[in-house]
Amino acid sequence: MHTADAxxxxxxxxxxxxxxxxxxxxxxxxxxxxxxxxxxxxRLARAGAIVRERAHRGANRSWNLTGNAARMRLEPxxxxxxxxxxxxxxxxxxxxxxxxxHFGGMSDVHRGLTLARTSAAILTWILSHAExxxxxxxxxxxxxxxxxxxxxxxxxxxxxxxxxDSPTLLHGLVARVQPSCAIVTSVTxxxxxxxxxxxxxxxxxLSEAGCPTLLDDAYGSQLRPILFDGPRGLELDVDAVVANxxxxxxxxxxxxxxxxxxxxxxxIAATASMIGVDAISRILFGAA
Numbered sequence: 001m002h003t004a005d006a007x008x009x010x011x012x013x014x015x016x017x018x019x020x021x022x023x024x025x026x027x028x029x030x031x032x033x034x035x036x037x038x039x040x041x042x043r044l045a046r047a048g049a050i051v052r053e054r055a056h057r058g059a060n061r062s063w064n065l066t067g068n069a070a071r072m073r074l075e076p077x078x079x080x081x082x083x084x085x086x087x088x089x090x091x092x093x094x095x096x097x098x099x100x101x102h103f104g105g106m107s108d109v110h111r112g113l114t115l116a117r118t119s120a121a122i123l124t125w126i127l128s129h130a131e132x133x134x135x136x137x138x139x140x141x142x143x144x145x146x147x148x149x150x151x152x153x154x155x156x157x158x159x160x161x162x163x164x165d166s167p168t169l170l171h172g173l174v175a176r177v178q179p180s181c182a183i184v185t186s187v188t189x190x191x192x193x194x195x196x197x198x199x200x201x202x203x204x205x206l207s208e209a210g211c212p213t214l215l216d217d218a219y220g221s222q223l224r225p226i227l228f229d230g231p232r233g234l235e236l237d238v239d240a241v242v243a244n245x246x247x248x249x250x251x252x253x254x255x256x257x258x259x260x261x262x263x264x265x266x267x268i269a270a271t272a273s274m275i276g277v278d279a280i281s282r283i284l285f286g287a288a
Contacts, residue, residue, distance in 0.1 A: 025152060027145045068246045068254065103221060103241050103259045104232025112259035113269050113278075114245070118218050119149035120277035121242040121256040121268070122183065123156070125214045128271040129181035130157035137179035137211065138163040139170065139202055144192035146185050147216065167194055167202045174209040181212040184238070186220030193223075196230030200237075207237040212264070215241040221257075222250070239264045255279045 015021055020029035023036075034040055054061035099112030115121050126136055136154045138146045142165050154161045162177050164170065174182075184202055187193050194202065206213045217224075217233045221243035224230035233241030240260030245253055256279070258268065272278045 026148045068244070099257050100234070100259050102232075102257060103217075103234040103243075104225070105234035105259050109261065110234055110259050111262045111265040112257065113265055113272075115242075115256040115258055115268075115272050116277045116279050117254060118216070118242055118244050118256045119147065119153075120272065121258050122147060122149045122214070122216065123153040124268050124271040124275070124277060125181065125183065125240065125242075126150075126153045126157050126159070127275070128267045129212050130154070130159045131180040133158050133160075134180040135160045135162045135177050137161075137174065137177060137182040137206075139167055139182060139184045139194075139206075140165045141185065141188060141192035141194045142166060144185065144188035144190065146183060147189075147218075150183060167198055170202055170205050174206065174211055179211055181214070182206050183214045183216055185216045187218070187223055189219070191219070193220075196224055196228055199224075200231065203236045203238050213238045213240075214260075217241050217243045218247055219243075222247075234259060240268065 016029040018029070020031060022028060023030050025037075030036070030039075034043060051062045095114070096112040097107060099114070100107060100110045103110075103112075105112075115124065130136065136150070136157075136159050138150055138161055140146055140163060144165060146161075146163060151161050159180065162173075162179065164173065184194070184199070184206070186199055203213055203215065215233050215236065215238045221233055221241070225232050233243070238260070240258060242256050242258045244250065245255040245257055258265065260268075269278070
């Protein structure tokens, strides 16, 4: 267990095996080329320039090797009703039904919505649940860590983060820490996993302690039920679950698919609307 906003406890937590300092936000050693998030933005701008330059040589000169499809599979007819205010009336009910179904939810209990991206869901979850600077509890697989947007969002809310990468130690921790809410990362980007039954025990422990819980299921929503015959997100005792629209065989567009208990989704949707991270791209799912 450690507090993400606090200094690392030992030298091994401050540097990688080669002695390079680890960025506390992203969780890896950056090195001299990409020293900070600003350098990451400049890297993307440079990549865009290379793509444009290659386009002049002809079609199919650039390829997306990220593993995230992020495609907008649209026909010209799909854009006939592309009015931002009117079009949602025709597609949102079906889209919400599909999101809830994707997570194994029940239409009479759960609701769904789309946000700009998964980090937007983490931000709105924390902002809508943080209370009196109480800690945000982060539960991750052994050896893993939460998405970098979690500590950044917690700082925006004025709350410390307590992160635990050994879910078996969770018993008793909630009572001691008294978090305002929890975020459980089922599978990390490096594919470290909390196994299905252990994941069920984790969320049950949090639920019994009365701790509102968001399941970050960006990869798990596909991997766990399909590859491991495990439960879907809303088959677990969580308040809400989020996954990407373009990861793990989902074709895009890039967005966050969010579902959960009706009152929780209303709370998240209200916060997302106030801070401007709701997904206008929802109007383009009519052809899905």
